[in-house]
Amino acid sequence: MKHAQKTFQRKITSASNIATFAAAFVATSAMIVTANASAADPVTVVSWGGSYGAAQDAALFNDASKNSGIEIIRESGASMSKTCLQVESGSVNWDLVVTGSGGSAAAAAKGCLEKIDYSVVDVSDFYPNLYTDYCVGSDVFATVMAWNTEKYGEPGSEGAPSSWADFFDVEKFPGTRAYRANNVDGALEPAIMADGVPPEQVYEVLSTREGKERAINKIREIKDHIAVFWESGAMQAQLMKDAEVDMSTGWNGRFDNAAKDGAKVGYTFNQALLDYDCFAIPKGAPNKEMAMKFLAEVSKPEYQANLPFHITYGPTNKKAYEITTASKELVESLPSHPKNVPLMSPVSLDWYAEHRDEALEMYMELLSE
Amino acid sequence: MMVAKSENAVATSSAHTSGASAPGDRSGHELHAKELKQQQRREQWSLLSLALPGALIVFFVIVIPVSWLFFLSFLGSDGEPTLQHYRKMIEYKSYARTFSTTFQVSLFTTLICIAIGYPLAYFLAQLPARWAGIFMLAVLLPFWTSLLVRTYAWLVLLQRKGILNDFAMQIGLWDSPVKLVHNMTGTLIGMAHIMLPFLVLPLYSAMRKIERDLMHAASNLGASPARAFWHIYMPLSISGMVAGSLIVFILCLGFYVTPAVLGGGKVIMVSTQITAILENQFNWGAASALGVVLLIATLLLLFVAARVFKFDAALFGKG
Numbered sequence: 001m002k003h004a005q006k007t008f009q010r011k012i013t014s015a016s017n018i019a020t021f022a023a024a025f026v027a028t029s030a031m032i033v034t035a036n037a038s039a040a041d042p043v044t045v046v047s048w049g050g051s052y053g054a055a056q057d058a059a060l061f062n063d064a065s066k067n068s069g070i071e072i073i074r075e076s077g078a079s080m081s082k083t084c085l086q087v088e089s090g091s092v093n094w095d096l097v098v099t100g101s102g103g104s105a106a107a108a109a110k111g112c113l114e115k116i117d118y119s120v121v122d123v124s125d126f127y128p129n130l131y132t133d134y135c136v137g138s139d140v141f142a143t144v145m146a147w148n149t150e151k152y153g154e155p156g157s158e159g160a161p162s163s164w165a166d167f168f169d170v171e172k173f174p175g176t177r178a179y180r181a182n183n184v185d186g187a188l189e190p191a192i193m194a195d196g197v198p199p200e201q202v203y204e205v206l207s208t209r210e211g212k213e214r215a216i217n218k219i220r221e222i223k224d225h226i227a228v229f230w231e232s233g234a235m236q237a238q239l240m241k242d243a244e245v246d247m248s249t250g251w252n253g254r255f256d257n258a259a260k261d262g263a264k265v266g267y268t269f270n271q272a273l274l275d276y277d278c279f280a281i282p283k284g285a286p287n288k289e290m291a292m293k294f295l296a297e298v299s300k301p302e303y304q305a306n307l308p309f310h311i312t313y314g315p316t317n318k319k320a321y322e323i324t325t326a327s328k329e330l331v332e333s334l335p336s337h338p339k340n341v342p343l344m345s346p347v348s349l350d351w352y353a354e355h356r357d358e359a360l361e362m363y364m365e366l367l368s369e
Numbered sequence: 370m371m372v373a374k375s376e377n378a379v380a381t382s383s384a385h386t387s388g389a390s391a392p393g394d395r396s397g398h399e400l401h402a403k404e405l406k407q408q409q410r411r412e413q414w415s416l417l418s419l420a421l422p423g424a425l426i427v428f429f430v431i432v433i434p435v436s437w438l439f440f441l442s443f444l445g446s447d448g449e450p451t452l453q454h455y456r457k458m459i460e461y462k463s464y465a466r467t468f469s470t471t472f473q474v475s476l477f478t479t480l481i482c483i484a485i486g487y488p489l490a491y492f493l494a495q496l497p498a499r500w501a502g503i504f505m506l507a508v509l510l511p512f513w514t515s516l517l518v519r520t521y522a523w524l525v526l527l528q529r530k531g532i533l534n535d536f537a538m539q540i541g542l543w544d545s546p547v548k549l550v551h552n553m554t555g556t557l558i559g560m561a562h563i564m565l566p567f568l569v570l571p572l573y574s575a576m577r578k579i580e581r582d583l584m585h586a587a588s589n590l591g592a593s594p595a596r597a598f599w600h601i602y603m604p605l606s607i608s609g610m611v612a613g614s615l616i617v618f619i620l621c622l623g624f625y626v627t628p629a630v631l632g633g634g635k636v637i638m639v640s641t642q643i644t645a646i647l648e649n650q651f652n653w654g655a656a657s658a659l660g661v662v663l664l665i666a667t668l669l670l671l672f673v674a675a676r677v678f679k680f681d682a683a684l685f686g687k688g
Contacts, residue, residue, distance in 0.1 A: 084651045110446075110651055176529075181634030182645040227529075228551045229634020244529050244551075360649050361461045368466040368637050 042071035043290050046078040047098040050234055051257055055310030056098070056138070063306075064297040070290055080107040083282045087112045092284045095291035102185055102352040104135035104280045109353060114281040114288060121296040127336065129346065130316040135278035136299055137316035139307060140336035142274055142344055143186040146240060146255045146267035147247040151175060155266040164271050167247060168194040168218060170225045175246030177222060178239050181229030184356065184363040186273050186347070190249060191218040193271055199345040206351065212359055216366050229367065240265040252335055256312040274335060274344040276316060308334055435664070442658035454658035464642070464659070468666065471639045474556060474628065475621035479568075479614050481561040486568040487610065493569075494576035505573075512566040520630045523559045524550060527631075551633025559631040560621060567620065568613035575609020611678070615671075622667055639663050 045061060047053040053076055065072045075094070080103040086092045099107070107113050113134040123131050130137035145167045152173060153160040166173055167190065180187045189202050192215040197205050205211040219226075227245050230236050236250035237258035252272070255265050279298070281291050297303075301319035308314075308326045314336030315321065324331060332339055445451035458464040489508070493501045511519060526532050527550035534546045549555055579602060587597035625640040643656045 079648065081647045081651045085653075106649075106651065112651075182637070182641060183649055227548070227633065231629060231634065242528060242530060357650055360645070361457070361463070364637075364642065364645065365461050365463040367634065368463040368470070 041287050041290070042073045043095045043287050043294050044073045044075060044093060045096045045294070046075045046094045048078055049076040051311060052233070052253075055307065055313075058310050059306040060138075060298045060303045064294065064300075064303055068294065068297040070294045070297070072294065080104065080112070080280075083107060083280070084110055084112040087283045090284075092282050092286060094282050095285045095287045096295060097280050097282060098138065098277060099135065099280050100185070101132075101135065101137075101276050101278055101347065101349055102356065104278055105132070105349045105353050106356065107280065108132070108134035112283055114283050114285060116281070116295075117292050120292045121299055123299065125301065125317050125319040126299075127316060127318060130276050131278070132349070135280045136295060137276045137278045138298070139304075139311075139313035140274065140276045140316060140334070141313045142252045142269060142272040142335040142340075143190075143249060143347075144252045144255070144267040144269060144272040145190070145247065146236075146250055146265050147173075148175075148240065148243060148245075148264055149266045150264045151246050155268050160266075161247070162268055162270055164190040164194040165196075167249075168222055170222055173247065175225075176227035176244075177225050178228045178230050178236070178245040178248035178250075179219070179226050180249060181231045181367065182364070184360040185352070186249065186275070187219070187363055188212060188215040188359060189273055189345070189347075190271075191215040194218055199271060202345060203348040203351040206359075207355060209358075212355070212362055216362055220366060220369075223366070223369070237261075237263070253311045253313045256333070269335065269340045269343045272335075272344045273347050274341065275347040277313075438657040438660050441654050442661045444654050446652065446654065454652075454655045455662075457655065458658065458662065463637075467637050467639055467642050468663070470637060471622055471663070472666075472670075474553075474560065474624070474636060474638065475618050477557055478560045478564055478621045479618045481557060482564050482568040482617050483610065483614060485561065486565055486572060486613070489565075490569050490572040490576055490609075491606075493573050494579075501573075508566050508569050511562065516563060517626060519563060520559055520627050523555065523562070523631060527555055527558070550631055552635055553632070555631040555633070556628045556636045559627045560624060563627060564617045564621065567616045568610075571613040571616070572606065572609040575612075576606050579605045619667065619671075622663065 047056050053074075057074065061072060061074065064070075078094075078098045080097075080099050083094060083097050083099075084107055086094060104113065115133055116131070116136055121136055123136065126137065127140075130140065145161065145164065147161055149155075152175075161167060161173055167177070170177075188206055192202055192205055192211065193199060195214060195218045206215065228235075228239060230239060230248065230250065233251050233254040236248055237254045239245050239248055240255065240258050241261060241263040243264070252267060252269075255263075255267050259265050279295050281288060281295070285291055299317060301315070301317045301323055304315035304317045304320035305324035305326075307320075308324065308330050312330070312333055312335075314334035315324075316336070321331065321337070331337060334340070335344070442454055443450050443452070445453055493504055493508075496504060524531075528534070529546045529548075531550070533549065537543055538546070549558075583601050583605075584597050587601050588594065592600065623640055624638060625644070628636045628638050629641060639659055643659050646652050646656045646659070
């Protein structure tokens with residue numbers, strides 16, 4: 001009797017166990033099914049820190065995510081070398097990554113990026129040359145020459161520096177300089193222009209070893225006057241704010257933000273290097289399709305039109321200029337504004353793809369002297 | 370070497386205790402010796418098993434990745450075995466210069482740390498324990514502060530319009546700003562400050578162990594204080610100094626942040642160049658090759674230095 005009761009109880013318990021299991025199983029599979037059905041995995045969007053990433057959040061990402069219903073996870077520390085590491089080790093967890101144009105070209109050559117699907121992403125209103133097979137331009141910036149306005153005068157005023165030749169002329173403009181550290185991007189072009197090569201022939205001259213040596217020698221001439229080599233945009237701004245140097249190369253938006261913070265800094269677009277940042281999708285990104293849709297959303301002019309309010313980098317979508325509510329003065333200060341573009345020379349991605357490695361080795365040799 | 374030594378220590382200590390527990394037991398002597406041996410072996414095994422987690426971590430976190438780096442450094446970008454990464458290091462002079470800068474910075478930092486740290490540790494060791502603890506805070510508090518914060522603090526102090534230059538010009542020490550940072554000077558100041566505790570701590574503990582009576586005995590026998598110091602105190606403290614200097618030197622070899630911030634791009638260490646190669650060329654092989662050369666150069670240097678200065682004795686306590 002007792003025995004039977006026990007067995008009975010045991011049966012009940014085991015039955016309830018099975019029931020629980022079954023319920024749990026149904027529940028989980030239901031969850032999996034719903035997950036598949038809506039494909040609502042968030043898209044991991046990776047950008048840079050500081051004022052740049054904050055500007056993109058405010059102008060692009062937050063609104064694009066809200067309007068499209070695509071959930072995103074925001075991360076910082078974007079880097080093409082980390083992207084390639086993820087791809088090569090087969091554990092990709094980034095979906096959309098911000099990069100410089102040169103970095104994207106190098107990463108694409110290494111096979112680290114997905115091809116952009118231009119049937120999803122609409123670039124019909126984009127400036128030409130601001131998108132490639134692997135990268136869609138997000139903003140346009142310029143590598144400019146900036147200086148302490150107390151020392152050399154306001155930009156455009158009588159006697160103020162106006163070309164790269166002035167940057168390299170330490171007799172006409174005595175004082176300290178800052179130049180790029182440990183990276184050759186945008187480092188040789190100013191030197192070769194200062195040495196008398198017209199902007200349209202810069203990359204032709206730099207394609208030979210002699211041309212590169214000529215640029216390096218030009219930098220060597222003023223090396224004793226280069227007080228600091230900068231490593232980042234934040235450092236460019238800091239150096240001008242602290243008046244640690246009198247003249248520096250750097251990215252226009254960073255100098256504008258430094259001026260907003262009270263730094264006595266001005267710059268010119270004359271002979272500047274026109275370049276752009278872009279969005280790339282790592283090869284094998286876990287949420288590739290949604291990333292492509294999100295990329296299509298943020299590339300729309302209505303988001304790009306808000307970017308100038310947060311950082312003075314220009315839109316890549318021409319239409320953004322038509323619909324932006326920013327003041328005329330602000331709009332005309334953007335690097336991609338039609339008034340400014342003719343003053344500058346665009347960076348050649350082809351040259352970087354072919355010559356960057358050799359140029360970097362030569363530049364590092366100069367820096368280590 | 371370390372393992373062998375500790376096993377010996379265990380063997381002697383266990384022999385002592387067993388001997389004390391059974392004095393004058395002659396009949397069971399044979400049996401006793403056997404038991405002793407068994408006991409000794411058991412203890413050796415248990416000690417080994419205690420070291421096992423550490424050994425496993427070293428194996429998985431250090432030995433495997435370092436071997437992987439070594440392997441990578443011989444692979445080209447096409448995946449074929451190649452010596453191109455090493456050839457490039459000979460072709461461009463920047464690599465040799467970077468290595469020389471790295472060793473110079475490490476050596477100078479170590480020397481500065483000794484020059485400042487030795488008198489400091491000596492002073493601390495002479496104080497009564499309570500006062501030494503309070504003064505030790507002066508060494509430890511910066512040690513507990515973030516490295517990045519201290520590095521940037523030096524930047525604020527030393528730059529052209531920084532606090533130090535402003536002050537010195539106001540009181541008329543110098544007329545135009547002196548270049549104290551964004552060069553080798555700034556790098557060495559920052560690194561010496563960050564590394565000082567690594568020298569002071571082992572040195573202080575070595576000095577604390579020196580019997581005061583030895584110094585008293587020396588002066589009792591007619592030695593002047595200077596002579597007593599050079600002949601008694603200094604040789605006894607040298608083991609702590611060597612241990613501390615080695616820690617400082619080796620940590621300096623891999624430094625990245627401080628030279629990057631305070632060196633103004635002019636003090637290029639091996640770590641800086643590794644980052645440049647990775648960030649610009651995504652070339653793991655070339656970066657690994659630099660790491661491998663740095664590792665081998667360091668081991669060689671330590672080996673030679675150990676032979677010349679005979680500090681293996683100091684390191685492993687054979688003296």
